[in-house]
Amino acid sequence: MMPKFLTILLMLSTPTFAFAEDALNDGRLLYAYNCASCHGANLEGQENWRTPNDDSILPAPPHDETGHTWHHDDDLLFSYTKLGGAELLKQRGMPGFASGMPGFKDILTDAEIVTVLEYIKSTWPKEIQEAQSERSRNKDQ
Numbered sequence: 001m002m003p004k005f006l007t008i009l010l011m012l013s014t015p016t017f018a019f020a021e022d023a024l025n026d027g028r029l030l031y032a033y034n035c036a037s038c039h040g041a042n043l044e045g046q047e048n049w050r051t052p053n054d055d056s057i058l059p060a061p062p063h064d065e066t067g068h069t070w071h072h073d074d075d076l077l078f079s080y081t082k083l084g085g086a087e088l089l090k091q092r093g094m095p096g097f098a099s100g101m102p103g104f105k106d107i108l109t110d111a112e113i114v115t116v117l118e119y120i121k122s123t124w125p126k127e128i129q130e131a132q133s134e135r136s137r138n139k140d141q
């Protein structure tokens with residue numbers, strides 16, 4: 001028979017681990033359906049993403065570590081995804097910003113937005129993940 005402490009350890013750890021793995025898979029799928037068309041199947045973004053198009057709209061930036069997604073705290077990433085660029089900047093006192101980033105509030109639940117952002121973060125190298133989470137923590141203080 002299995003020692004008691006091992007059984008308890010297994011009971012405690014398995015569901016959490018399974019959930020974390022499932023959530024990342026969900027995030028990967030949500031990303032593929034909702035974000036990859038602009039931000040790239042491999043989070044590589046669109047070409048010349050720093051240069052606005054003729055209509056002054058920016059191409060989609062990469063979400064990998066070469067972009068600036070990780071320069072933003074969790075709140076901003078969440079609100080940008082939920083509201084879209086134009087609405088978020090309007091709420092922050094900058095109306096009329098020509099944004100190519102649509103809001104997902106009618107398409108994804110808040111939990112799905114968190115899940116897709118967690119997937120994006122999971123692709124970053126460890127030190128970048130730490131820098132971004134540090135930024136989010138400092139903002140809360």
Ligand code: HEC
Pocket residue numbers: 030031034035036037038039057058059060061067068069070076077078080081084085086098099100101102104116117
């Ligand atoms: C129709 C194209 C399009 C789709 C689809 C799209 N985005 Fe974007 N996204 C953009 C563009 C363009 C920007 C650049 C900033 C702007 O124009 O507002 C951007 C910027 C962002 C930003 C803020 C800047 C940054 O560095 O990260 C986040 C966060 C973001 N997108 C997340 C997502 C997520 C998550 C999804 C899928 C749920 C998604 N986007 C789907 C076009 C898109």
